[in-house]
Amino acid sequence: MNAPITVAAVQMVSGTDPDANLATARTLVLDAAARGARLVVLPEYFVLMGMSDRDKLAIAETPGDGPLQAATAAIARDAGVWLIAGTLPLRADVADKVRNTTLVFDPAGVCRARYDKIHLFGFSGLGERYSESDTIDPGSTPVVVDTVIGRVGLSVCYDLRFPELYRGFGEIAAFALPAAFTAVTGEAHWEPLIRARAIENQCYAIASAQGGTHPSGRKTHGHSMIVDPWGKVLAELAQGEGVITADLDPAYMASVRTRLPALRHRVL
Template sequence: MMKVAAIQMVSTPDVKENLATAKRLLTTAAESGAELLLLPEYWPLMGMQETDKLNIAESPGHGELQNFLGDMARSLNVCIIGGSIPLRSPVEGKVLNTTLVFDAQGKVDACYDKVHLFGFHKGAESYEESRTITAGDKVVTVETRIGRVGLSICYDLRFPELYRAMGECALIVVPSAFTYTTGQAHWEILLRARAIENQCYVLAAAQGGKHVNGRRTWGHSVLIDPWGKIVSELAEGEGVVFGDIDTNLIQNIRESLPALRHRRIQSSGLS
C-alpha cells in the first residue's frame, strides 16, 4: 500500500501566491501520510495572456520553481510529481510544458514534456497551446516503491496509445487544467477508461474553479482504481484528494481479467 494525494488549485497570475498555496496544500498532504504527491498542470501560473508563461520559463536544473519542488520533496520526505512548469524550449517564443518528478531526497527522477497540445475553439472559447508550447516526443515512466508510474499531462488523456506505450503501470498520473466545457463532458469518462483499459490506478490533479483571467476550469481531482471505481474526488476549489494504491488489487484484477495479456495489436510510435 502507498497513500497518494492529488492537489487541486485555482491558480492565479501571481507566482508568489501560487507558491504559497502549493506549499500549504503539499504540507497538508504529507502530514496526512501521503508519500506521493501530485500537483496540477500550470500550478505556478494561470496568466492573463498565453505568453505570460514565457516570462517564468526556467532552464532545466535551475530556477525558483524547480528549487521549490526539490526543497518541498526533501523537507517533507515524499515523492512530488510537479504538475507542470514551463521550461525553456529550443524554439524561440515557446516553452516546454514539463512534469518533473522529485524523489524524497529532492533529486529529479524523471522529466516528461507534454506530447499532445490542446486546441479547442467553440464560441467565445479559444485555446491553441501550440502557439506558445513545443510538443514533447518521448513516453516517460518512473519506477517507485509501488511499481511503474506513467507520466502524462491533461490533453494527453484523449490519446490511449500514449498509455499503451508506457507498458504495465501501477499508477498513471494526469495533472490537468481541463476547461469547464470539456471537463463536464469528458473528464470522468476518459479517466475511468484509462484506468479500466490499463488495469491500474489513475490519479488526476486538476485546476478547479474560476480564475482571475476569466477562465473556468473543471476541477474534480480524483483517484480511480483499476476497476474504474472512483476512490476519492474533489469537485471544485482548493484542496487535497487522498487514497491508497493497493498493489494486491491490481494483481487480482489482472489475474481474473487478463486483458493486457490478451492484446493482439501492439502499439508503436513515440520512443
C-alpha cells in the same frame, strides 16, 4: 510494493503570482504528507495561470536551474514525499515557446524524471478558443518513472485523449495526470476518459486538476480524482483548493489482472 500505499492529488485554483501559487502548493503538499501520502501529484500550470497564454514565457527556466524548480524540489524534500510536480515552463529550443514540463522529485528533492507534454490542446467553440501550440513546443518521448508505488506513467491534460500513449507505458502501477481541463470539455469528457484509461490499463489513475475561476476569467473543471484499476472513483474533489487521498493496493490490482487478464489477451 506489497502493502497499500497512500497517494494524493492536489487541486488548485492558481493565479498570476508564482510565489503565491508555490506557497499554496507547499501548504497543500504538506497537508497531503500529514495525511500519510507518500506520493503527491500537483496540477498542470500549478505555478502560474496567467492573464495571457504568453505570460509563462516570462518565467520560463533553463532545465535544472531556476527558483521555481528549486522551490518545488524543496517542497518535495520538506514534505518527504515523491512529488509529481504538475507542469513548469522550461525553455525550449524554439523561439517564443516553452516546454510544458512535468518534473518528478524524490523525497530528498532530487529530480528523477522529466516529461514534456506531447499532445497540445486546441479548441474553439462555445465562446472559447485555446491553442497551446502558439506558446508551447511539444515533447516527443513518453516517460515512465520508478517510484515508491512502482512504475508510474507520466501524462498531462490533453494527453488523456490519446490511449496509445498509455498503452505504450506497458504494465504500470499508476498513471499521473496533472491537468487544467476547461469547464466545457471537462464536464463532458473528464471522468469517462480517466476511468477508461484506468480500466484499459488495469492500473490506478491519479488526476490532479485546476478547479475554479482564475484571474483571467478562465474556468477550469476541477474534479481531481483517484481511480482504481476497475474504474471505481476512490476520491474526488469537485471545485476549489484541497487534497484528496486514497490507498493504492497492489494485491487488489493483481487480482483485477488475474480475474480479467486483458493485458495478456492483447493481440495488436
